[in-house]
Structure formats: structure tokens, C-alpha cells
Amino acid sequence: EAGVTQSPTHLIKTRGQQATLRCSPISGHTSVYWYQQALGLGLQFLLWYDEGEERNRGNFPPRFSGRQFPNYSSELNVNALELEDSALYLCASSRQGLSNQPQHFGDGTRLSIL
Amino acid sequence: AQSVTQPDIHITVSEGASLELRCNYSYGATPYLFWYVQSPGQGLQLLLKYFSGDTLVQGIKGFEAEFKRSQSSFNLRKPSVHWSDAAEYFCAVGDGGATNKLIFGTGTLLAVQP
Numbered sequence: 001e002a003g004v005t006q007s008p009t010h011l012i013k014t015r016g017q018q019a020t021l022r023c024s025p026i027s028g029h030t031s032v033y034w035y036q037q038a039l040g041l042g043l044q045f046l047l048w049y050d051e052g053e054e055r056n057r058g059n060f061p062p063r064f065s066g067r068q069f070p071n072y073s074s075e076l077n078v079n080a081l082e083l084e085d086s087a088l089y090l091c092a093s094s095r096q097g098l099s100n101q102p103q104h105f106g107d108g109t110r111l112s113i114l
Numbered sequence: 115a116q117s118v119t120q121p122d123i124h125i126t127v128s129e130g131a132s133l134e135l136r137c138n139y140s141y142g143a144t145p146y147l148f149w150y151v152q153s154p155g156q157g158l159q160l161l162l163k164y165f166s167g168d169t170l171v172q173g174i175k176g177f178e179a180e181f182k183r184s185q186s187s188f189n190l191r192k193p194s195v196h197w198s199d200a201a202e203y204f205c206a207v208g209d210g211g212a213t214n215k216l217i218f219g220t221g222t223l224l225a226v227q228p
Contacts, residue, residue, distance in 0.1 A: 033214075033215070033216075035216075042219075042220050043204065043206075045213075045215035045216065045217075048214055048215065055214065056214060056215065058215065090157055090158065092158075092216075100208075102160055103160075105157040105158040105159070105160075106157050107156050107157040108156075
């Protein structure tokens with residue numbers, strides 16, 4: 001069974017640009033989650049999508065947005081990039097949008113802002 | 115508010131020695147608890163989970179964890195550490211209901227001496 005796949009592995013942008021990160025969940029999983037792992041800030045919840053709908057978002061500004069496609073894959077978009085957005089962005093998926101379903105993570109996209 | 119505390123930022127053990135990583139949580143109801151491991155440059159791998167039932171749970175790679183409600187703890191243990199166990203370990207609590215996010219501790223970095 002293929003795990004959660006994320007692309008690209010690395011992404012280098014400059015301030016003010018826009019970034020798009022992609023995630024394919026494990027087959028059969030309908031929920032996708034995005035987390036940010038920034039140096040000194042730990043792992044922070046960003047977004048949760050289930051069945052194509054945004055179900056919850058963390059304490060991040062609106063320039064962080066995303067969507068989930070009919071095949072359950074997901075995109076995370078970050079507009080007007082700032083230096084502080086440099087981080088590892090992790091995608092996770094679970095079988096259903098229930099708290100008793102464990103989340104399985106991909107290897108992440110390393111976003112560097114110059 | 116829900117929170118997770120991992121008191122040890124960095125632990126060094128000798129190969130073959132036993133290991134215990136501490137985790138304390140704050141959560142109003144019966145928590146869903148998880149341990150994840152992150153190797154350098156990689157995503158998070160699920161080691162084990164506790165939802166209910168037997169308070170001693172077995173995971174992958176020879177790890178186990180014990181849920182102690184009276185102490186609000188979920189410590190991770192391994193009887194004999196291997197050099198390949200060197201990584202960062204994260205404890206997390208599942209924030210069920212409408213949010214469904216994972217709340218992570220700050221992590222414990224494990225170094226293994228030969």
C-alpha cells in the first residue's frame with residue numbers, strides 16, 4: 001500500500017510569491033490534514049479537509065488556503081510568502097474524519113523563502 | 115485547553131540500554147494518544163496509538179507505551195535501544211470532535227551512543 005505522497009520535496013521561493021504544495025492520501029482515506037513544522041515553533045495544525053470540504057483550520061492567516069479534489073488529493077496554497085513561512089509542511093491522511101482514526105504522514109515539502 | 119508536554123528535549127542512551135520517553139497531556143475527556151517518530155529529513159511515522167481498553171499498548175519496532183490516567187501520562191518505552199532508533203519522538207493527543215487535529219508535544223531528540 002502506497003503511503004501519503006507529497007510534492008515537491010523542496011520548494012524555494014522569494015518573499016511575496018505564491019507557493020502550491022500537493023498531497024496524495026493513502027488509498028481509501030478521505031481526510032487530509034496539513035501541518036506546519038517550523039523551527040522553534042513545533043508542529044502546528046493548519047487545515048483539515050474531508051470529503052472535499054474544509055472542516056477546520058488552525059490559527060493561520062487567510063493567505064494559507066487549500067482545497068481537496070474529488071479523488072481526495074489536496075493542495076495547500078500560500079500567498080504573499082513571508083520569510084517566516086519557511087518550514088516543513090506535512091500532509092497526513094486518515095480513513096475517515098474521526099478522531100479515532102490515526103493520521104498517517106508523508107515526508108513533507110520543505111519550503112524555503114529567500 | 116488541550117496540551118502535551120514532553121519534558122525531555124534531548125536524551126542520550128547507550129545502544130542496548132532501555133529507554134523511556136516521557137509524555138504528559140492535558141485533556142478533558144478520555145484522550146486519543148499517539149507516539150510518532152521522525153528521522154532526519156523525513157515525515158512522521160506512527161509508532162503506536164491508544165484509544166481505549168488495555169492501557170499497555172504495543173507498537174512497531176519493539177516500542178510500547180503505557181497510559182496512566184491518574185498521572186495524565188503516556189510514556190514510551192523500549193527494553194533495548196538500537197542505533198537506528200536515533201530520531202526525534204513526538205507525543206500527540208487527538209483533539210476529537212469538530213476539530214480532529216493532533217496536538218503535538220515539542221518532541222524529544224534521542225541520540226544513541228555505540
